[in-house]
Amino acid sequence: MIREEETKAERILQLAGERGVLRPRDLKEIGISPRYLSVLRDQGLLEQPARGLYMLTNADVSEHVSFAQAAKLVPHGVICLVSALVFHELTTQLPFQVWMAIDQSARLPKKSSVPIRIVRFSGPALASGIEQHDVDGVAVRIYGPAKTVADCFKYRNKIGLDVAIEALRDCWNRRLCSMDDLWNYARVCRVGAVMRPYLESLV
Numbered sequence: 001m002i003r004e005e006e007t008k009a010e011r012i013l014q015l016a017g018e019r020g021v022l023r024p025r026d027l028k029e030i031g032i033s034p035r036y037l038s039v040l041r042d043q044g045l046l047e048q049p050a051r052g053l054y055m056l057t058n059a060d061v062s063e064h065v066s067f068a069q070a071a072k073l074v075p076h077g078v079i080c081l082v083s084a085l086v087f088h089e090l091t092t093q094l095p096f097q098v099w100m101a102i103d104q105s106a107r108l109p110k111k112s113s114v115p116i117r118i119v120r121f122s123g124p125a126l127a128s129g130i131e132q133h134d135v136d137g138v139a140v141r142i143y144g145p146a147k148t149v150a151d152c153f154k155y156r157n158k159i160g161l162d163v164a165i166e167a168l169r170d171c172w173n174r175r176l177c178s179m180d181d182l183w184n185y186a187r188v189c190r191v192g193a194v195m196r197p198y199l200e201s202l203v
Contacts, residue, residue: 008032009040013056016046020065020137021072022054050112059136068138070098070116074109077102078130079142080119081151082159087133088145088176090167101126101143101151119155124188146177150185153195165198172202179203 012032016022024034037054040046046054053069064087067079077100084099085091097117102108104122129147133140143151149171152164171177182199186192 008036009045012036012040013045016054016056016059018137020055020059020135021068022046023052023072050114051110052112053114062136064135064140066098066114067140067142068135069114070100071135071138071140073112073114074100074102074116074118076106077109077116077118077141078121078126079140080121080148081155082163084143084148085152085163085167087142088148088171090145090148090170090176091163092166093163119158125151125154125190128188129185144177145171146181147185147188149177149182150189150191150195153186153191154189156194168195168198169202 011030012022012027015026015030019026022037024037027034027037037046041048041054044057047057048054049069050073053072067083067087070077070079079087079098080101081099082091082093082095085093086095097115099117099119101119101121103126104120108118109116129144130141131144133142149164149168152159152167156164179199179202182195183192186195186199
């Protein structure tokens with residue numbers, strides 16, 4: 001019986017190493033009771049950065065680990081706006097919240113110790129331009145550079161027009177996208193008229 005318990009603990013720790021962040025449902029999928037997460041946390045083998053999230057203690061994580069945690073808490077969400085700019089290194093901003101886009105009709109996530117700022121997107125503006133990146137073993141959905149720039153112009157009243165312009169110039173100078181990409185997402189986000197003078201100044 002003791003060996004069985006040890007085997008389950010080993011499997012959980014292995015899974016935590018593979019996936020980066022665990023939720024109780026991950027254990028249910030492999031037929032192990034989620035109570036082992038609390039046991040391993042109390043033993044100091046796992047840490048709990050937020051309610052319902054568990055990671056290896058002293059895990060070697062990246063600077064974007066909060067994106068991985070947010071993706072686990074809001075699996076239907078997409079990292080957007082200032083957080084996406086940070087990921088693509090298109091801003092000097094350092095937001096304390098993780099910006100995530102969710103559908104207009106989606107339920108808000110429960111409050112957690114991972115600070116998440118929700119923005120409502122819909123239709124093509126929600127579904128277009130999504131990239132998937134591996135962040136500390138977690139598949140995280142993040143808007144690509146060109147889509148993020150267009151989003152920033154659309155939400156310029158929330159994040160500042162200067163942030164959007166800086167992101168556009170950096171994105172273009174670093175050749176992270178084409179002019180066609182920028183025009184396409186400007187149309188998707190319905191900010192073509194707003195972005196036009198800034199796009200024309202680039203060429």
